[in-house]
Amino acid sequence: MKSNWLVGKTVLITGASSGIGRSLTEILIRTYSCRVIGIGRDEQKMINLKTSLGHLSDRFDYHLFDVSDQANWIDFSETISHDQTSIDILINNAGVMSRLTSIEHAGDFASEQVRSIMATDFLGAVDAIARLLPVIRQSSTPAIINMSSAAAFAPMPGTAAYSAAKAALKAYSEALASETRKRIYVSAICPGFVRTDLFRGQDEGLKDKRLRHFWMDSDRMARKIVKQMKRRKRQIFPGAQAKFIYILVNLFGIHALDFFSFILRKAKVQLFSDVFD
Template sequence: MSEIESKVVIITGASSGLGEATARRLAASGAKLMLAARREDRLKDLVAAIEKTGGTVAYRVTDVADRAQVQALAEATLETYGRIDVLVNNAALMPLSPLDQIKVDEWDQMIDVNIKGVLYGIAAVLPTMRQQKSGHVINLSSIAGHKVVPGAAVYCATKYAVRAISEGLRLESNGEIRSTIISPGAMATEGLLRQSNREIRSTNISPDAVATELTSTITDGDTTSGVNQFYSLAMDADAIARAIAYAIEQPADVDVNEIMIRPSRQEF
């Protein structure tokens, strides 16, 4: 039996691209899915397609920038399936532009979705995973979270943040947390706060160019031209879905922490 079979998986940004490809692949492996996105028509179509092939799936319209909606998503998953095994934090925006274009509203959107959305997802599922003594959070970062490129400073910053959050979750879930306590009039003391739950896994996946709708959020004309040229070598979204499935299907004592994926034709 596959390690994926019967696992309850939440996927954000599931209405297209990486989220849709991941939903289709995990459903085919027997996962029980809760799909989340803002576009209900797309979610309904995807649910119908998965159910037609015998998959187990439900959905909830969710804006990951709204903490209450993300919390409601986790609660709906528990009501539907009774547990949460995996969260795939996939929802993201990429409205690239040079900093001197001063597109502050777009910066705010990226911070709200790409960073806060990831944190809200973790906040919504972590108490359940702690109680279960098992769980897996998969965050979608980017090669842009490893390398800053002109015209993408804010987007890169959000994806660097996702990597940091992923690593922090790994450290807090798979080792001892120590705290330095400084009291007035006393020397600093270091003590073991707690032995963390070693059964919660953290995976950070960093794709580069993937054929999705992500580039459609770019409003700067010059940036769009350059990005479209680069994306001519883009990978199919299922390449990332396979990586997500690989991380999930490992035995409970194996934690795949970091996967970087580039098109084979890419030089940098």
């Protein structure tokens, strides 16, 4: 398939109002003339995004709802069916880690908090796929892109629930890719640390300046993701950091995870301060 298969497609992106989701929206609209349907909960952020697109704003529409609620996906699928809206590409990007000001021990998480993270980061994507698959199948270039994480294969201290949700999404994506290989392009994206709302304000806690080079801004991350999407890669590890983590884990297994914990401890990242005794 030609490398410009993304041009002119209709793309649905969850978590489109900020971070990687917003960056992907802007790139796909500005560079590939896509139409993007954004899903999110913050209307002001959606309005700001639409305004920032200027004369291209008519290529962006949005719907406001919580992706973790299955009923919302049922209602949305009925809406697009009634409106005869086509979708070529689904990008499940919405995700949460913890609403706390710091990361906690795995045993400190309340079950409700774990369920909330799983509902957004994993089950929300599953519900989106289940409800939108009939529409996506009608496209000449159907694609499902799931935003997993390097945490799926290299869980960091204090991110037990988040890592579990992303690991589930990665495994789900790989199984779905095998099942639909000749009919639908399915990919799992596994980025490393990204400068988004989750880690904003943590730079001062990075005492080791070398560690700062591993953090990537969302615009740069999105460009790398789209580049690999054009090549229809089934697994995407955007950036040197994600590739480095993947290689170390494959070579050294659990010892690599111990090494990452050591780095975080020495770097004195404030967000992780409560994890280490």
